[in-house]
Amino acid sequence: MxxxxxxxxxxxxxxxxxxxxxxxxxxxxxxxxxxxSSRALAAMRALGDLNRYGDDAYLEMRERLALRHGLSIENVVLGHGSNEIVKLAAETFLYPGDEAVLAVPSFLLYRLAISLRGAAAVEVPLRDGVTDLEAMLAAVTPKTTMLFVCDPNNPTGTAVEREHWGAFVDALPAGIVLVVDQAYREYASKECVDAIAGVMQRPRTIVLRTTSKIYGLAALRFGYGFADRETIARLDRLRLPFNVAAPALAGAAAALDDExxxxxxxxxxxxxxxxxxxxxxxxxxxxxxxxxxxxxxxxxxxxxxxxxxxxxxxxxxxxxxxxxxxxxxxxxxxxxxxxxxxxxxxxxxxxxxxx
Ligand SMILES: Cc1ncc(COP(=O)(O)O)c(C=O)c1O
Incomplete structure (x- = not known):
């Protein structure tokens, strides 16, 4: 079960x-x-009729997010919370018999997303509460198609060791989809891994962010992801049409600007x-x-x-x-x-x- x-x-x-x-x-x-953010709440209250479907390509929001991070619109996918993109990534890239590597303890949803695809979750214990990148690499086999890193890690709060990140990414076989979940990244006070820059350096790297945490909009359900063009195009093929609601777009846009x-x-x-x-x-x-x-x-x-x-x-x-x-x-x-x-x-x- x-x-x-x-x-x-x-x-x-x-x-x-x-x-x-x-x-x-x-x-x-x-x-x-x-x-x-009061600006987010005001933006949602100011919405007019909702009788028409919006722009399913979400051009405006994707462009805004791309500009913020020095990427292009083809590098951005939106989700009904970043949860949806975790599941979408598994649906797109994981097949029965595949293996997906993840840390334990980490965000529970990864395991569920892997299991729902009939793939095997290969669990790697943390080392002193920190994601053990070396052990995760050692857990990769020819069957591995996906690897999850949560940075900072939920539930320990610890950040990935920045000094080991470059070597880890370089050693990871090219075909593996690397999901870097940064739901809490904005809270980090020490210098952390720049995973978004990695999107341009390593194809098949998906970096996830959300407005549920520091932006104070957990109930709004808005998340976003960055990856290379080809990966985003593959995700987009399985994304449900109109997966992000108009109020979520309006609220998130205002919140992202509310410095x-x-x-x-x-x-x-x-x-x-x-x-x-x-x-x-x-x-x-x-x-x-x-x-x-x-x-x-x-x-x-x-x-x-x-x-x-x-x-x-x-x-x-x-x-x-x-x-x-x-x-x-x-x-x-x-x-x-x-x-x-x-x-x-x-x-x-x-x-x-x-x-
Ligand atoms: C690591 C991690 N990723 C993703 C999420 C879910 O975020 P969202 O509300 O954007 O679906 C959470 C929420 O607790 C989380 O802890």
Whole structure:
């Protein structure tokens, strides 16, 4: 049977568990705690009639994204969230009997996309919480047709080691489709791999971005991908017509230009990241150095129990047991008041967990 995507606990469910009176803080899905760009919301409210289909080639948005990254329009594909492009890439390039290499733990959707194609997922454990590029290369066989790298990696938050990237890409056999998922790239504070530049250097490299995270538009469902012309043309053949809704286009276009909102989001994330890391240190709870908007926090009890205990405190996090990361929780960096509630709860619970 296929291993499906295990969903996060919803606010509604948390309310039932923690009691209707309690404030629920959701730190489970790596969303932007500052809300959405007001410019994006205004652009969507200003839309007129929606009775006509739009431009299925999405020329305007693709041109905008191409210009931003020094590419051409033929290098851009749009998706109903970047999730859709992950699935589209698997549908286009993976066949039954193929092998696809991926890290574990990493974003769960890769495994589902691979399995849905009847291909084999070849899993490569992280090394000290970091994507092990060397081991991934070693896992490549003549049957390998696709390889997934998540940078920064969900659920650990760690970035790919930049100093090893060039050699890794050079050594990867040319026919293999390399998917580099950069859903959290805008949060990274250290110098990271420039995967988008790699699109021009290595055909069959697909780089994915989204407006769901730093742009605060998770519910809008808009993502985009870059690759060489031929790869984009192949993806486009299987893309559903009109896969991106007009409100998503309007909202995403405004959000991508809202530099002030992005700056504020980075600032909150950076400040709170440092504060949380210091507090985790005081509580003797280990977290990997994160380049994203979440921490992978080690707990001295099972992740399932820690998740349940936090849920009773009104705080929703993601249990590592659901993410192939036992012994850890994935905790989104929230707004200052949300993080304060998290730390309060952790302080109480950590003492109980160690008793
Ligand atoms: C690594 C990674 N890629 C992609 C996505 C999905 O993004 P989207 O909302 O654009 O489908 C997520 C969302 O959590 C993610 O963590």
């Amino acid at each position: 296929l291993e499906g995507y295990e969903r996060a606990t919803s606010v509604e469910e948390a309310r039932r568990r923690a009691g209707a009176q309690r404030r629920i803080v959701k730190l489970a899905s790596n969303e932007n705690p500052l809300g959405s 002030a909102f992005v700056r504020r989001s980075i600032q909150n994330n950076e400040t709170e990241k440092v504060r949380l890391a210091a507090a985790f240190g005081r509580l003797a709870l280990h977290a990997y150095p994160t380049q994203a908007n979440f921490h992978a926090l080690a707990v001295p009890v099972s992740a399932t129990r820690a998740h349940e205990d936090l849920l009773h405190e009104g705080i929703i996090v993601r249990s590592g047991d659901a993410l192939r990361m036992p012994g850890r929780l994935r905790v989104t960096i929230g707004a200052p008041d949300e993080n304060a509630l998290l730390l309060d709860a952790l302080e109480r619970l950590a003492a109980r967990w160690r008793a």
